[in-house]
Amino acid sequence: MTRRVLVASRNAKKLNELRRILDEAGVAGIEIVGLNDVPEYDEAPETGATFEENAVAKARDGFVATGLACVADDSGVAVDALNGMPGVLSARWSGTHGDDAANNALLLAQLGDVPDERRGAQFVSACALVADGVEVIVRGEWPGRIGRKPVGDGGFGYDPLFTPEGETRTAAELTPAEKDAQSHRGRALRQLLPHLAALADRG
Amino acid sequence: MTRRVLVASRNAKKLNELRRILDEAGVAGIEIVGLNDVPEYDEAPETGATFEENAVAKARDGFVATGLACVADDSGVAVDALNGMPGVLSARWSGTHGDDAANNALLLAQLGDVPDERRGAQFVSACALVADGVEVIVRGEWPGRIGRKPVGDGGFGYDPLFTPEGETRTAAELTPAEKDAQSHRGRALRQLLPHLAALADRG
Numbered sequence: 001m002t003r004r005v006l007v008a009s010r011n012a013k014k015l016n017e018l019r020r021i022l023d024e025a026g027v028a029g030i031e032i033v034g035l036n037d038v039p040e041y042d043e044a045p046e047t048g049a050t051f052e053e054n055a056v057a058k059a060r061d062g063f064v065a066t067g068l069a070c071v072a073d074d075s076g077v078a079v080d081a082l083n084g085m086p087g088v089l090s091a092r093w094s095g096t097h098g099d100d101a102a103n104n105a106l107l108l109a110q111l112g113d114v115p116d117e118r119r120g121a122q123f124v125s126a127c128a129l130v131a132d133g134v135e136v137i138v139r140g141e142w143p144g145r146i147g148r149k150p151v152g153d154g155g156f157g158y159d160p161l162f163t164p165e166g167e168t169r170t171a172a173e174l175t176p177a178e179k180d181a182q183s184h185r186g187r188a189l190r191q192l193l194p195h196l197a198a199l200a201d202r203g
Numbered sequence: 204m205t206r207r208v209l210v211a212s213r214n215a216k217k218l219n220e221l222r223r224i225l226d227e228a229g230v231a232g233i234e235i236v237g238l239n240d241v242p243e244y245d246e247a248p249e250t251g252a253t254f255e256e257n258a259v260a261k262a263r264d265g266f267v268a269t270g271l272a273c274v275a276d277d278s279g280v281a282v283d284a285l286n287g288m289p290g291v292l293s294a295r296w297s298g299t300h301g302d303d304a305a306n307n308a309l310l311l312a313q314l315g316d317v318p319d320e321r322r323g324a325q326f327v328s329a330c331a332l333v334a335d336g337v338e339v340i341v342r343g344e345w346p347g348r349i350g351r352k353p354v355g356d357g358g359f360g361y362d363p364l365f366t367p368e369g370e371t372r373t374a375a376e377l378t379p380a381e382k383d384a385q386s387h388r389g390r391a392l393r394q395l396l397p398h399l400a401a402l403a404d405r406g
Binding site: 110 | 248249250252284285286287288290292295296297298299308309312313315316317318321
């Protein structure tokens with residue numbers, strides 16, 4: 001029997017990322033569905049002050065509304081020269097939710113006069129899993145630097161601006177498998193694997 | 204004899220603010236000139252990580268380049284929900300330097316989902332005075348809250364969004380005299396008065 005797990009996202013890339021990570025880890029018996037598969041459910045707005053607060057609020061809300069075990073993440077980029085912002089406001093940094101090009105352009109403009117030695121940043125992801133009798137919150141971080149122009153066509157969000165520590169390519173130039181192995185969300189999601197495997201075993 | 208003091212700014216409102224504060228304090232013998240009065244001098248870009256660093260760098264640069272005693276400030280708004288940003292990037296928050304309307308619109312959009320109890324902020328000003336054998340750096344702070352729309356026609360920068368603690372009006376609704384008495388820059392500049400008075404005495 002297959003256990004349906006709701007990922008509280010409309011982003012197909014996020015759903016596939018978790019599917020790949022489950023596959024690689026050999027966790028079977030889980031079918032990932034996204035918010036587009038439960039059109040009757042309207043997700044709650046993100047108003048928390050931390051990634052963790054937003055992730056667990058979304059996962060609780062999704063579980064209560066649909067009865068499905070629910071995984072939610074809140075992720076973003078924490079830029080040193082911006083005291084850790086855009087942070088929880090990463091997706092709406094330019095004012096319009098989800099406009100990657102505008103967000104990237106604004107971040108580059110804000111950092112226009114920031115010298116190379118102060119361009120450190122990290123991608124951060126908090127992931128929560130909420131199900132009947134289960135509530136887990138984990139965090140993954142991916143350190144790197146913000147460049148001076150977008151490079152690469154892969155990934156999403158701020159990937160074209162972010163060169164991970166130890167890499168010469170941006171996150172948008174990595175293959176999906178390379179990105180999964182390193183990324184903040186990959187690191188966080190892998191911490192959920194044993195909990196997801198236990199759910200699958202419960203059937 | 205009158206001592207000329209360069210204020211490292213092209214903003215007439217800032218020059219007049221210091222003139223009023225000197226007048227009120229009865230400090231005579233100082234003529235305030237601005238960057239537009241020394242067209243041969245091209246100011247240095249602001250690349251520091253703190254208000255203080257930028258203020259003293261500008262004041263040193265102005266003094267060295269012109270030989271005039273130089274006052275410089277770096278000021279901005281530190282928003283709690285943005286971990287103290289826009290901070291030193293306040294004037295160029297939207298990417299274009301000095302576009303108050305765009306900066307205000309962006310800040311409001313970023314804080315769109317931030318609830319009232321997390322909309323605290325403070326205006327911060329670091330002011331530096333550099334002259335022959337003199338280097339003073341002071342800081343003034345003005346606590347308040349960020350509203351949900353611009354209100355008032357006075358002031359500049361983020362004034363229409365900022366309601367000072369203990370006020371029902373925004374900073375853009377205060378008279379210049381009321382603002383001088385309370386404001387971050389007023390608080391900082393008044394700490395420079397004894398040092399400016401000493402310069403005037405030296406003639």
